[in-house]
Amino acid sequence: MTTNPRLNVHIPDHEVLRKIGGGAYGEVWMARSVTGALRAVKVVWREDFDDERGFEREFDGILQYEPLSRDHPGLVNILHVGRSKEGQEPFYYYVMELGDDYLTGIEINPVEYEARTLRSDVLHAEGQPLAVDACLDVASRLGDALQQLHANGLAHRDVKPSNVIFVDGKAKLADIGLVAPRDQRTFVGTEGFVPPEGPGSAQADLYSLGKVLYEMVSGKDRLQFPELPDELPSGDERKQWLALNQVICDICEPRQSKREIQTASQFVHAIERIQAGKRVSKRRSAMLVRSVAALLVIGLAGFGAYSMFPGKGELEGEKAVIVAPVDPSPGPELIDYEYCAVRVTSLPQHAEVYENGVRIHGVTPTEFRDFMPGDEVSYRFEKVGYKPLEKTYTIPNQASFLIFEQLQVFRPPVENLMWKGPFSVNYTPQGEEHVSGLLHMVHYKRFLKATGEDDLGRYATISENGEKIKIALLQPEQAQRYIEWLEGRARAEGLIEDKHMLTFKSDPDLKATGYTEVMNAQGFAPIRSVVKKIPYASIELTSIPGGARVYVNGNFQGLTPILLSELRPKSLEVEIREDGFKKFSQVVTLKDYEEFQLNAVLEANHGVVFGEPWRNSLGMEFVPINPSMMGGAYEVRVKDYLKFCKEANHRAPYYSRAPNLEDHPIVNITRDEAEAFCVWLTQVERQSDTISEAHRYSLPTDLQWSEMVGFEEDAELSPLERDLEAHSDPSISERFFWGDVFPPLEAVINIADEAAGLSVHTPKDRTIDGYYDGYAQTAPVGSFGANDLGLYDMGGNVSEWVAEDYDDSGELALTRGGSWTTFFPRHLRVWSRSVMPRGQRSSDVGFRIVLLDEEETLDPELGNVDAVEAGADSEE
Numbered sequence: 001m002t003t004n005p006r007l008n009v010h011i012p013d014h015e016v017l018r019k020i021g022g023g024a025y026g027e028v029w030m031a032r033s034v035t036g037a038l039r040a041v042k043v044v045w046r047e048d049f050d051d052e053r054g055f056e057r058e059f060d061g062i063l064q065y066e067p068l069s070r071d072h073p074g075l076v077n078i079l080h081v082g083r084s085k086e087g088q089e090p091f092y093y094y095v096m097e098l099g100d101d102y103l104t105g106i107e108i109n110p111v112e113y114e115a116r117t118l119r120s121d122v123l124h125a126e127g128q129p130l131a132v133d134a135c136l137d138v139a140s141r142l143g144d145a146l147q148q149l150h151a152n153g154l155a156h157r158d159v160k161p162s163n164v165i166f167v168d169g170k171a172k173l174a175d176i177g178l179v180a181p182r183d184q185r186t187f188v189g190t191e192g193f194v195p196p197e198g199p200g201s202a203q204a205d206l207y208s209l210g211k212v213l214y215e216m217v218s219g220k221d222r223l224q225f226p227e228l229p230d231e232l233p234s235g236d237e238r239k240q241w242l243a244l245n246q247v248i249c250d251i252c253e254p255r256q257s258k259r260e261i262q263t264a265s266q267f268v269h270a271i272e273r274i275q276a277g278k279r280v281s282k283r284r285s286a287m288l289v290r291s292v293a294a295l296l297v298i299g300l301a302g303f304g305a306y307s308m309f310p311g312k313g314e315l316e317g318e319k320a321v322i323v324a325p326v327d328p329s330p331g332p333e334l335i336d337y338e339y340c341a342v343r344v345t346s347l348p349q350h351a352e353v354y355e356n357g358v359r360i361h362g363v364t365p366t367e368f369r370d371f372m373p374g375d376e377v378s379y380r381f382e383k384v385g386y387k388p389l390e391k392t393y394t395i396p397n398q399a400s401f402l403i404f405e406q407l408q409v410f411r412p413p414v415e416n417l418m419w420k421g422p423f424s425v426n427y428t429p430q431g432e433e434h435v436s437g438l439l440h441m442v443h444y445k446r447f448l449k450a451t452g453e454d455d456l457g458r459y460a461t462i463s464e465n466g467e468k469i470k471i472a473l474l475q476p477e478q479a480q481r482y483i484e485w486l487e488g489r490a491r492a493e494g495l496i497e498d499k500h501m502l503t504f505k506s507d508p509d510l511k512a513t514g515y516t517e518v519m520n521a522q523g524f525a526p527i528r529s530v531v532k533k534i535p536y537a538s539i540e541l542t543s544i545p546g547g548a549r550v551y552v553n554g555n556f557q558g559l560t561p562i563l564l565s566e567l568r569p570k571s572l573e574v575e576i577r578e579d580g581f582k583k584f585s586q587v588v589t590l591k592d593y594e595e596f597q598l599n600a601v602l603e604a605n606h607g608v609v610f611g612e613p614w615r616n617s618l619g620m621e622f623v624p625i626n627p628s629m630m631g632g633a634y635e636v637r638v639k640d641y642l643k644f645c646k647e648a649n650h651r652a653p654y655y656s657r658a659p660n661l662e663d664h665p666i667v668n669i670t671r672d673e674a675e676a677f678c679v680w681l682t683q684v685e686r687q688s689d690t691i692s693e694a695h696r697y698s699l700p701t702d703l704q705w706s707e708m709v710g711f712e713e714d715a716e717l718s719p720l721e722r723d724l725e726a727h728s729d730p731s732i733s734e735r736f737f738w739g740d741v742f743p744p745l746e747a748v749i750n751i752a753d754e755a756a757g758l759s760v761h762t763p764k765d766r767t768i769d770g771y772y773d774g775y776a777q778t779a780p781v782g783s784f785g786a787n788d789l790g791l792y793d794m795g796g797n798v799s800e801w802v803a804e805d806y807d808d809s810g811e812l813a814l815t816r817g818g819s820w821t822t823f824f825p826r827h828l829r830v831w832s833r834s835v836m837p838r839g840q841r842s843s844d845v846g847f848r849i850v851l852l853d854e855e856e857t858l859d860p861e862l863g864n865v866d867a868v869e870a871g872a873d874s875e876e
Contacts, residue, residue, distance in 0.1 A: 074145030099165035119161035147264035159208035192222040210252035354380040373397040444472035460512040535592035548578035623790035634781035635665035699803035726831035737795030743771040749796035752823035798846035813838035
């Protein structure tokens with residue numbers, strides 16, 4: 001047979017682009033259909049077969065497969081089948097859907113396309129096993145695809161990793177040119193994937209699929225079967241791995257008669273049980289299993305040539321010789337139980353039990369009831385005074401199983417009935433409320449102990465049921481804190497529902513021993529706890545301009561106009577914020593069932609508006625970089641930094657008061673000093689409301705600095721790793737801040753030019769021949785043109801501190817961009833980075849700042865009330 005590609009293949013209604021694969025039974029070409037869709041076309045030549053019969057037999061297999069292919073998601077779709085000639089050479093062809101690209105997925109570049117196959121995934125793993133869940137997904141899809149073929153009298157005959165492609169990220173059986181009627185004995189296939197009995201049968205396809213899965217779960221070649229991987233997964237993934245290994249060992253058993261899984265349907269069922277967390281059932285008798293278990297020593301973490309078969313060995317006549325290594329950890333349980341005896345109990349006992357909705361005779365603890373392992377059973381527990389509990393349980397593969405649940409107390413108040421609250425205090429029904437007796441001192445002391453608050457109360461004595469009882473006298477603020485704590489305790493103990501709240505009533509006129517007029521005048525009074533349904537209130541908020549952000553107790557609620565409903569009647573702090581306007585703030589005290597309306601007219605303050613150019617209080621200009629970041633158009637100037645030094649009482653660099661330098665970039669400062677400037681400026685402008693509490697000045701991160709020069713980098717890498725990646729990529733390694741020519745053809749940036757060479761500070765051999773920008777040292781900021789984002793001096797004038805270290809050592813801080821001293825080409829590339837200690841000062845290092853919007857952006861349609869109540873609960 002010949003496998004040389006024919007260079008002039010013509011496929012009707014298709015433009016053939018290039019060959020993308022091939023083998024002993026044809027070639028695969030990429031083609032573009034008349035609709036513009038990219039397709040894969042398999043061409044099978046008559047010349048590659050010894051006789052006409054073999055050629056026609058393969059063609060018949062395609063004809064039978066074609067209508068099946070579009071009915072199953074695990075089979076590559078055949079879109080068209082045809083026959084033709086190239087000169088005198090006949091061939092048949094079939095047009096298929098094109099698989100994903102190995103690197104770019106569904107985004108296909110015809111020139112660089114390389115199909116993603118299971119083989120490419122395995123090779124990319126470099127000898128490491130693939131994730132168990134990915135292996136199970138492939139096993140399920142391909143097993144189901146084989147089931148479809150076998151049910152229609154066909155066999156694949158060459159299941160292997162390179163014949164499994166991915167379409168939209170899902171595995172599919174491909175190379176269906178080998179599909180033929182089952183039990184056709186023409187020998188095809190690939191060494192190591194073909195079973196001892198030969199190809200062409202349903203079991204042979206399963207054997208091949210087992211070897212494919214072996215390569216996936218072990219990271220080894222199929223010819224190494226049954227060697228174990230160096231390490232096994234841990235936890236639940238380990239259990240799944242062992243179960244999948246059991247299936248692989250069964251379908252790859254060399255002796256066909258010993259394979260318990262005989263069909264693709266049985267195989268798919270076994271995989272589904274593993275995915276569902278159930279054990280793979282075995283048909284061996286319990287006695288045989290126990291006998292084998294007594295003999296086998298199962299190696300779960302073996303190395304080298306240890307068998308994947310758990311405890312299987314070589315045959316010597318009728319005797320099994322065990323070759324697996326000793327592992328002191330327990331192996332998997334080999335016994336599968338026909339039934340599991342289940343008993344249900346609870347704390348407290350004597351709860352009513354409903355099983356799958358049907359009430360069981362008797363109460364907990366119940367009698368034993370038999371279920372099959374793997375069954376799912378739902379139980380509901382009910383007992384007066386406790387919250388109903390309903391759960392679903394999966395019956396384990398063991399002889400017995402005890403279900404035990406602890407019920408939660410649930411005794412909410414009922415109208416017109418006495419209610420027992422925390423500390424077993426009785427509450428008397430009064431209309432829609434339940435009211436307690438006077439607050440005992442002992443209960444108030446519990447509050448003080450639990451919260452650590454100071455004891456600011458007073459005490460008096462009353463007679464209660466013939467006994468002298470000390471009560472607590474509290475001011476309203478103390479009473480409110482106590483009642484909030486008591487409500488939290490009642491809720492945690494299951495004594496009130498979400499719709500209930502606790503409040504208090506004062507009894508200032510009560511005659512009690514030790515309760516004086518002075519105490520009464522100071523606001524001290526005996527109090528009673530009150531339980532009632534929450535009299536929900538609401539706030540309707542509007543603003544001018546509209547679309548402003550609304551916060552209640554610091555929690556974002558949405559944009560105006562907005563209705564906040566189901567609010568507890570209490571004091572709430574409402575804030576309305578909008579970029580470019582002063583913050584509006586008001587404390588709203590809601591009454592029972594109140595429908596409060598608030599319209600805020602916001603006052604413009606020339607504050608920042610993200611997305612628009614802006615000048616701050618220091619006259620520093622900022623331009624939008626992305627929706628949440630504004631970049632400083634210039635490097636921080638001497639005059640900006642001196643204002644910080646004056647107002648923050650910070651030491652200024654010794655040279656900075658020299659004449660004519662105020663518009664030059666500040667230099668000779670450490671990274672810590674640059675960060676201190678950012679903190680100071682943030683505080684100053686928050687106080688003036690030109691920026692909000694959600695806005696913050698900062699040094700840019702390494703990734704943000706790259707974004708400001710239009711250079712996209714991987715967010716998952718460290719600065720050091722980004723350097724290495726850029727250095728190894730020829731497409732970007734020669735990219736300079738001004739373009740791809742060195743030196744610049746005109747004065748576009750302040751770097752070590754010939755003017756610097758005229759200075760006593762810079763040796764001539766450390767300058768750039770032929771380039772002249774006119775500045776021997778720093779230049780006033782903005783002396784040269786801005787980049788596409790409106791940022792000046794990116795890459796020149798002075799190098800700039802960023803807010804990250806270069807690596808994980810904690811010793812090397814990071815600067816970006818060139819400076820007036822930079823002359824070496826590599827240091828002027830957009831990706832280049834420099835390192836120095838964060839406490840170092842240098843005459844060619846300054847900084848640029850960014851303004852960040854760290855606003856928590858929530859969907860206004862999502863749970864506004866919940867957010868308000870969550871804020872309230874956190875305060876309580």
